Amino acid sequence: MSPASTPVRTRFAPSPTGFLHLGGARTALFSWAYARHFGGTFILRVEDTDLERSTPEAVQAILDGMAWLGLTPDEGPFYQMQHMDRYREVVANMLADGTAYYCYSSPAEVDEMRERARAKGQKPRYDGTWRPEPGKTLPPIPSDRKPVVRFKSPQEGTTGWVDMVKGPITFDNSELDDLVIARPDGTPTYNFCVVVDDWDMRITHVLRGDDHVNNTPRQITILRALGAPVPEYGHVPMILGPDGEKLSKRHGAVSVMEYDRDGYLPEAMVNYLARLGWSHGDDELFSREQLVAWFDSQHLSKSAAQWDPKKLNWVNAHYIKHSDDAALARAVAPRIAARGGDTEKVDLTQVVALLKDRAETLEQLADGAMLFCGAHTPASPELATQHLTDAARTVLKDFATQAAGLEWNRAALSGLIKATLAAHGLKMPQLAIPLRVAVAGATQTPAIDAVLEILGKQTVLERLTSI
Structure with missing residues (x-):
């Protein structure tokens, strides 16, 4: 429901007693999207009056999670302890x-x-x-x-x-x-601070988890006693794990920033979180701009949403596949470096362009990139014995001889592979698998012509002549 005249002002008001969990992130997203949809204001308020449990580290974890998701507040962060x-x-x-x-x-x-x-x-x-x-x-x-x-x-x-x-x-x-x-020492309690803040910040719409339903009548009665406007409230059901129980650590990561560490893209997480309790027809994939254009309270679900890791992986894979190659290379480079890889030895943009269609996370992409950025691990003796037979070595030496004079690009390499197959009367696996074992130490890689192109002429010829 759209407000008739009053400018929309929403807020996300976490307590800094831990990380930004998935339920809180979804609440923040819905509040942000509602404000953006109606051209309103989104406010971040840190409810830090629980001195025993609130920590600076938890505050930073919330700010980091919001920044990663791109949920930039128009006002704040404000801190309740500063309003005593x-x-x-x-x-x-x-x-x-x-x-x-x-x-x-x-x-x-x-x-x-x-x-x-x-x-x-x-x-x-x-x-x-x-x-x-x-x-x-x-x-x-x-x-x-x-x-x-x-x-x-x-x-x-x-x-x-x-x-x-x-x-x-x-x-x-x-x-x-x-x-x-x-309290006896004069410090205000949670429900009271919320009321005063919502009043002072002119909050018009409160979207939050349905665990707050019982707080709402108390807050409304205090607001009325103060002669303050009462916001509109919307309480979204909780997120359940795949087993139908309340989402918790036993279901895997529940901190937003753990998903960053695990290689999920923020735009994919925003897309997936938006679909947990809200829908726009049958649309599963949409941009942040589309979410803002479509978002309203009429399509918020009354029933609990269920966390589905496989669905999240599917969404993330979509965003990886459609990411700009240069941007993707920048995102994955630190992960490769953390594995001991050298991102300068190859064209990393070319690497991610080759690998991104089969990666569900940036971590998988970094693992795949180690073929090009990591130290070469020759094939095991067992693999070499099985695939680098005398006949295979003869074909590979012929291939290497021809490749030495080749202009090194994928099209030329593909042509040489076809010519070698024809000259020796072979089928593709009879050349491609020994080639993979010789240059990559494995029987499975992405398209072999692309692998050879990225590895470079010198590296490929050195490995072929050393078998």
């Missing part, structure tokens, strides 16, 4: 206007309240001991206890919204607790 004064100001105002109150109940006492509610078959919740009401006498204030601040949640009626993904959702206000919005 603003949160305290809002808490003070709420205490002053009666929408929040001090609660001196200890954690143990609150636990007892919840147990009593459970025993009665009720939803476990704070019982409102310190909630001020007309005519109510509050208990004496304990002198040795610092209070929390609780939001005075409405107790009657309902709180609901029309979810952009799930449709109408309604909660009975009687089920909503008086939420703690500030």
